Amino acid sequence: MYVNQVGPVSVPSTTRAKRGEGGDFASALQRANAPTPTVETSAVVTAGLLGLEVVDEREARNRRARERAGKLLAGLGRIQLALLGGRIDASLLAQLADLADLANEADDPALKGLVDGVALRAKVELARLSAV
Numbered sequence: 001m002y003v004n005q006v007g008p009v010s011v012p013s014t015t016r017a018k019r020g021e022g023g024d025f026a027s028a029l030q031r032a033n034a035p036t037p038t039v040e041t042s043a044v045v046t047a048g049l050l051g052l053e054v055v056d057e058r059e060a061r062n063r064r065a066r067e068r069a070g071k072l073l074a075g076l077g078r079i080q081l082a083l084l085g086g087r088i089d090a091s092l093l094a095q096l097a098d099l100a101d102l103a104n105e106a107d108d109p110a111l112k113g114l115v116d117g118v119a120l121r122a123k124v125e126l127a128r129l130s131a132v
Contacts, residue, residue: 058107065106069115072099072122079125093129096122 075096082088100122106112 061105062108062111065104065111065115068099068102068104069118072096072115072118075099076122076125079129088129093126097126100126 075092078092079088079096082092100119102119104112104115104119106115
């Protein structure tokens, strides 16, 4: 550390609070003596927690819908590879049909439309393959 300036040192002045004025200790005591939460506060907290559960359930439904769409796409990819290889396993078609027939439980409208589109594509491919 370098000293750049030489001169008198100034000390900030301190003033003491008068008795009865809001010091930290007094305000802490007032906060400690504050009234306890009422039934209304408890109801608000409970409603907030229930709201979180609803949001968690929505997220869970959306997550399951995304997983279903991913499985449908993976199944369509396996069918494509099987077609290129010249042999399609009947169990693969049955698995894809079961996935395509599941109900779409997504809460997000855009996600719901996307999953419905993937399921429709899987059903079209299954119908096309059963006609051949």
